[in-house]
Amino acid sequence: MQPSPIIKMEQVVKRFPGALAVDHVDFEVGRSEVHALLGENGAGKTTLMNVLYGIHRPDSGKICVNGREVSIRSPKDAITLRIGMVHQNFRLVESHTVCENILLGLKNLPTILRLKTAEKEIEELSKKHDLPVDPRARIWQLSMGERQRVELLKILYRGADILILDEPTSILTPLESKHLFDFLRKMAAEGKSVIFITHKLDEVMAISDRVTVLRAGRVVGKVATSTTSKSDLATMMVGRKVLFTYERRGGASASLVLEVRDLQVLNDKGLPALKGISFTVHAREMFGVAGVAGNGQKELAESITGLRDVSSGQIIIDGNNVTGRTARYMIEHGVAYVPEDRVNVGAPQNLSVAENLVLRTYRYEPFSKRLVLHRREIGANAEKLISEFNIVTPSRYAITRTLSGGNLQKLILARELSGKPKLIVALYPTRGVDVGATEYVRGLLLKQREMGAGILLISEDLEEILSLSDRIAVLYDGQMMGVVTAESANMEEIGLMMGGALKKAA
Amino acid sequence: MNAAVSVSAILLGLGSTIPLFLVAGVDPVAAFQQVLSVFTTTQGVTEAVTRAIPIILIAVGLCFPFKMGFWNIGGEGQLFMGGFAATLMVLMFPDSPSIIIIPLMILFAFLSGGIWGLIPAFLKARLQVNEVLTTLMMNFVAILWVDFLVYGPWRDPQGYGFPLTPMFPLEARLPMIPGIRIHSGLLIAIASAILVYLVLSFTRWGYEIKVAGQSQSAAKYAGMSYLLLTLLAMFLSGGFSGLAGMTLVSGIVMRLRHGISPGYGYTAIIVAWLARLNPIGALVAGLLFGGLLVSGDALQIGLGLAFSTVLVFQGLILLFVVGADVITQYRITITLR
Numbered sequence: 001m002q003p004s005p006i007i008k009m010e011q012v013v014k015r016f017p018g019a020l021a022v023d024h025v026d027f028e029v030g031r032s033e034v035h036a037l038l039g040e041n042g043a044g045k046t047t048l049m050n051v052l053y054g055i056h057r058p059d060s061g062k063i064c065v066n067g068r069e070v071s072i073r074s075p076k077d078a079i080t081l082r083i084g085m086v087h088q089n090f091r092l093v094e095s096h097t098v099c100e101n102i103l104l105g106l107k108n109l110p111t112i113l114r115l116k117t118a119e120k121e122i123e124e125l126s127k128k129h130d131l132p133v134d135p136r137a138r139i140w141q142l143s144m145g146e147r148q149r150v151e152l153l154k155i156l157y158r159g160a161d162i163l164i165l166d167e168p169t170s171i172l173t174p175l176e177s178k179h180l181f182d183f184l185r186k187m188a189a190e191g192k193s194v195i196f197i198t199h200k201l202d203e204v205m206a207i208s209d210r211v212t213v214l215r216a217g218r219v220v221g222k223v224a225t226s227t228t229s230k231s232d233l234a235t236m237m238v239g240r241k242v243l244f245t246y247e248r249r250g251g252a253s254a255s256l257v258l259e260v261r262d263l264q265v266l267n268d269k270g271l272p273a274l275k276g277i278s279f280t281v282h283a284r285e286m287f288g289v290a291g292v293a294g295n296g297q298k299e300l301a302e303s304i305t306g307l308r309d310v311s312s313g314q315i316i317i318d319g320n321n322v323t324g325r326t327a328r329y330m331i332e333h334g335v336a337y338v339p340e341d342r343v344n345v346g347a348p349q350n351l352s353v354a355e356n357l358v359l360r361t362y363r364y365e366p367f368s369k370r371l372v373l374h375r376r377e378i379g380a381n382a383e384k385l386i387s388e389f390n391i392v393t394p395s396r397y398a399i400t401r402t403l404s405g406g407n408l409q410k411l412i413l414a415r416e417l418s419g420k421p422k423l424i425v426a427l428y429p430t431r432g433v434d435v436g437a438t439e440y441v442r443g444l445l446l447k448q449r450e451m452g453a454g455i456l457l458i459s460e461d462l463e464e465i466l467s468l469s470d471r472i473a474v475l476y477d478g479q480m481m482g483v484v485t486a487e488s489a490n491m492e493e494i495g496l497m498m499g500g501a502l503k504k505a506a
Numbered sequence: 507m508n509a510a511v512s513v514s515a516i517l518l519g520l521g522s523t524i525p526l527f528l529v530a531g532v533d534p535v536a537a538f539q540q541v542l543s544v545f546t547t548t549q550g551v552t553e554a555v556t557r558a559i560p561i562i563l564i565a566v567g568l569c570f571p572f573k574m575g576f577w578n579i580g581g582e583g584q585l586f587m588g589g590f591a592a593t594l595m596v597l598m599f600p601d602s603p604s605i606i607i608i609p610l611m612i613l614f615a616f617l618s619g620g621i622w623g624l625i626p627a628f629l630k631a632r633l634q635v636n637e638v639l640t641t642l643m644m645n646f647v648a649i650l651w652v653d654f655l656v657y658g659p660w661r662d663p664q665g666y667g668f669p670l671t672p673m674f675p676l677e678a679r680l681p682m683i684p685g686i687r688i689h690s691g692l693l694i695a696i697a698s699a700i701l702v703y704l705v706l707s708f709t710r711w712g713y714e715i716k717v718a719g720q721s722q723s724a725a726k727y728a729g730m731s732y733l734l735l736t737l738l739a740m741f742l743s744g745g746f747s748g749l750a751g752m753t754l755v756s757g758i759v760m761r762l763r764h765g766i767s768p769g770y771g772y773t774a775i776i777v778a779w780l781a782r783l784n785p786i787g788a789l790v791a792g793l794l795f796g797g798l799l800v801s802g803d804a805l806q807i808g809l810g811l812a813f814s815t816v817l818v819f820q821g822l823i824l825l826f827v828v829g830a831d832v833i834t835q836y837r838i839t840i841t842l843r
């Protein structure tokens with residue numbers, strides 16, 4: 001580690017409407033260093049690096065590159081400063097070749113492209129850094145690992161000395177990850193600096209020299225990797241907070257509401273999102289699933305509620321095998337779903353409040369008979385639910401778009417919970433919801449629990465999971481890392497599971 | 507708010523034609539006077555309404571797929587298929603009384619247009635084929651199919667070689683509405699507009715189409731079959747376009763011939779947008795556009811302007827309406843640094 005850091009960010013602040021994403025962060029990286037930026041979702045890691053790369057402008061703070069204070073107004077400035085970033089979702093044009101993608105955006109290109117020369121240069125670069133890729137191949141033909149190599153070549157071609165990678169292993173196979181790590185260590189050995197955003201503890205321990213841990217936009221730890229351990233990091237990442245325990249009356253019933261056996265589900269890209277998970281949810285039980293978003297949570301919720309196909313495994317609700325059934329079947333069999341996307345899915349914005357309150361039940365009496373909608377009953381239903389659930393809206397016929405985030409969630413809950421469901425699946429129910437509405441939402445879920453429902457609560461808010469759940473499971477990389485009871489829950493253990501470093505026996 | 511947007515779009519569109527007239531060497535005031543005459547004389551109004559009928563029918567039908575984000579550009583072809591089917595009925599049952607043949611023509615025109623609309627819907631839903639391409643290309647197929655028939659097997663032997671069928675027997679012609687010189691296709695158009703309005707506002711289908719218009723995932727979440735909904739919307743849309751074709755062959759031309767429609771299927775798209783996909787609005791906007799088309803004639807005849815001027819005018823209005831629609835979705839703030 002060199003004494004003078006190549007990148008120094010001082011007291012950087014970045015605010016978005018309603019959130020303080022980066023809260024007076026000091027961050028330094030030296031030459032020949034692999035530096036891991038660790039934290040949960042929403043901790044501010046990507047935002048901080050986006051500021052460094054010029055995608056966002058900081059509200060305040062100073063950035064120094066190579067000892068000189070700079071103002072990075074766009075990625076172009078960052079690239080001039082020899083900073084390169086590889087994002088989580090690649091910025092490649094699928095129909096173009098590797099060479100064309102690498103050349104895209106370069107400033108001094110001649111009008112008639114000298115592709116042959118560029119291809120040769122790329123081949124040499126690729127050989128030099130051991131990033132095998134065919135410059136004439138088209139991006140759509142390449143695997144994820146190969147595409148990442150193209151992204152890396154892109155930034156190296158522009159002469160990057162500082163490489164920022166955002167969750168690079170999220171789309172790689174274990175073997176490809178290993179190749180990537182070898183490459184990164186080589187970069188550091190050549191004098192470059194590597195900043196590596198991740199939530200995976202194994203990786204941090206495997207290749208980083210130093211770690212900065214962020215939590216809720218603040219730096220909570222800056223250590224040399226050799227002096228720390230996975231448990232220490234886990235604790236820092238997750239934090240020891242005073243838990244606000246909600247009163248839970250009565251224990252879980254013995255009867256099973258949901259049983260999932262060896263479930264395997266693919267994500268939208270056709271890759272395995274759930275790799276054979278099994279668990280149960282009882283009646284009168286709140287079963288919390290913790291984990292950093294992107295580890296299979298969405299796919300879990302969607303497969304149980306009939307919105308996603310299952311590759312293999314079984315889903316048994318109330319004793320019936322409902323694997324592969326449609327959403328309509330699930331609705332009719334007492335499964336309520338509070339989805340992640342409230343605006344597009346949970347409560348379509350172009351409908352009125354009253355119309356949204358029957359989104360899942362409109363086709364049944366009394367709301368419609370055969371083809372005809374009974375607007376009067378729909379209106380009456382809306383009236384009832386609006387007052388019962390305290391939904392703030394000028395009128396039941398107001399367009400849903402005008403509702404605030406918290407009220408939107410109340411609308412969705414009012415609809416889903418009023419049907420006396422047996423199983424409630426809630427995916428990130430309090431994300432982006434104001435404090436008051438959050439308490440209300442949690443109270444509602446607990447009440448349902450008392451009334452006998454089984455609740456599958458999937459949330460990134462660990463405090464929420466810990467304070468509401470009877471049992472807690474941790475999802476990492478599509479696998480269940482362990483299930484613990486609320487009483488025996490141990491922050492450190494959970495943090496380790498969330499980072500993929502611990503797997504408990506079933 | 508929406509009406510204000512459409513109205514100001516029209517006014518701006520009109521205003522933008524002033525330089526157009528000036529360049530063409532015509533006094534804009536005289537031009538607007540000609541246009542106005544269409545709306546103030548009985549003959550003008552009658553013509554305008556008659557022209558509007560097929561446009562209204564197609565535009566009303568377009569409300570279904572457009573509300574779902576399914577871009578049906580195939581109104582023209584569906585119209586031709588409707589005209590074809592109606593003519594087929596006449597040729598198959600030449601001696602039928604009106605009471606049988608007219609409903610038969612209506613039914614089969616609707617079915618024929620509807621089926622023509624189902625094909626691109628199916629291709630989109632199952633194979634993700636872009637509907638703009640398929641509907642547009644199927645227009646050509648339909649138009650050429652009709653051409654084949656009127657140049658070939660269905661050609662009137664007493665027609666001096668022109669591409670048209672023999673005239674329809676009196677029973678197969680849509681009767682005129684007593685008192686005014688407009689055929690009863692107008693009643694069909696008005697009834698359709700009201701019917702579609704009722705369907706959209708009061709039936710499950712209307713509700714489902716609204717949800718599907720937000721997103722496919724919302725439709726899925728609500729337990730709907732997006733596939734069935736798409737097929738239904740396109741069947742209905744194609745059906746109404748087919749009906750438009752029937753009113754043309756049976757109400758105005760009294761036969762099937764080459765080029766029955768001078769692009770009504772495309773004009774209807776503008777009308778549907780102008781009406782903000784509201785079928786009653788489509789009724790009003792359609793009448794307006796009928797007037798526009800007739801004023802095009804008036805400008806041509808009265809002032810010697812090319813018909814293309816009217817097309818430019820229509821295009822300008824569409825530009826302003828769609829542009830206005832986009833702008834209303836953003837809050838524009840001007841900040842001085």
